[in-house]
Amino acid sequence: MLYIAHILIILNIYIILVQAANLTIGMSNLLTLCQAAFYGIGAYLGTLFLNQFNISFLAIAAIVMTATGVTSLIISFASIRLKGDFFIFATLAFQMIVFTILNNWTTVTGGPNGISGIPSIKIFGLIQLKGIYPHLIFSYVVAAATILLMRNIIRSPFGRTMRAIRTDEIAVVATGRNASMYKTWAFFISAALSGVAGILYASYIPYIDPSNFTLDESIFILSALFIGGIGNIKGPLLGAVFVVVIPELLRFVGLPTDIAADLRQIIYGLSLIIVMFCRPQGIAGVLQPSNR
């Protein structure tokens, strides 16, 4: 049971991350490769506050969301107007810089050894989450809140404008809306949510090191999104389930243990290609990933 609870917590964290990625990639057509950077910043900042101050989850979440959001503004400010691939390159660079800082700023981040023994989060400053099941319930709450937020964003005028930008940016600009502003906000919210996922991860595991927040992790989140499908709520949900649960199921097929990890990755790669051939819009998506 503990094993299943563990998988479910990880799944909830990935649901938050992939939903956040959907906001930038699926809704506003900004392909980012730095989701894991915000995830990492959130985890490390969250750890800092959990270690130093005895404050509640909501306070930490507010601080971390503001901090990751403001960090995202740095990229937005300079590169939101860059078209297509240049934006990808800018986010790639940001991802690599964040990873290098996490890996090398040993006095604060502990370098490659990471930080261990992180205290778990407190709700309303009173109830400390102890053990795996409280974390499971709490991660469900946060994931559900994220999905609710996304649903509301998609249905709101903001979401409608975003979808319009995705379909035809020039038409949106011609009707007098500031497309860059909308994209900046989408990126801001996405970064803030990834930061929250980071706090959850740090509090649950309770050990973080830079290897969790690499470029590969960003690519992993990106492929989860594209497998599931972009542009709606169901897609990212299914994508997260696909990339987290399917590899675990393969554990029970009885692969030889020494090659199991590699074989799982190969099957994952194959399924990526097969999904792109058979359903380029993703398992539950509504739209094909557009041209850059």
Add this chain to the structure above:
Amino acid sequence: MLAQFIINGLIMGVNYSLLAIGFAIVYNTTKIFHIAAAGLYVFAAYMFWLFSVPIGLHSIIAGLVSVILTMSLSLLCEIGVYRPLKHLKATNNVAMIASIGLLAIIINSIAMLFGNNAKVIQTVSSESLTIGEILITSPQLIQVSVGVIIILLILILLKRSGWGLRLRALSDDEILFKVLGYNPDATRTVIFLMSGAIIAISSDLTAYDLGLDPQMGMNFLVSAIVAMIIGGIGKTWTCLIGGLTLGVLQALVSGYFSASWQNAVSFILLLLFLFLKPSGIAGIKTRTV
């Protein structure tokens, strides 16, 4: 010391330039973000190791075999994945995700077959050449001489030969290319063969000097992409400028500061270029709406 750092940087820069050219000729013409190139890079290094260490062929023959095998794998990626996707009218992003899948398959197959440990090709300590204060090891000498010859050869081919012209035409305007009666698929075949060969040469040269492991591909590819961008997207010779700049910068940072920060510095350089001069040092100036 400064001269030594610059020389080391230039030698590494030649390697980056080669890989950047291998990535750029695919990227400029097909607009595919060919991440699987990192997989090809690792594949080439392992084939080189396989034929030169356990099988025991001479390094030059092992290198040739590795180049030919990598060219076939590169073509297999094109024929098996990219071309059918293109005929299904898939978008660039779909091709990129499929490329991530290819990368996962290639790298993990290699890890499964050969293990995750690092391997070395050249076990005896190599002779070195001393000019004044500068010391160059013989693998470095091979790297720089072979690398420069190959780069010059590619650039001349691209500028002077018929298929170089077709390649540039395809990257300019695919529809016009088809209207004039050329076959884009045939040109793409040549592009992927060429790219595979260049990636393999770059990989073999580095693996001979520094050894190999299954995870090295992404690191080198990311540096090569940085080299491509700071040189300027849209042309091929600019990769050389970008690669050399990046190599020297990284060598200076690791020489005077710390090797672990060299990635951060090269990406800050990339960000500066993206913000201030997205066309790179000598790229085509484009304006998109």
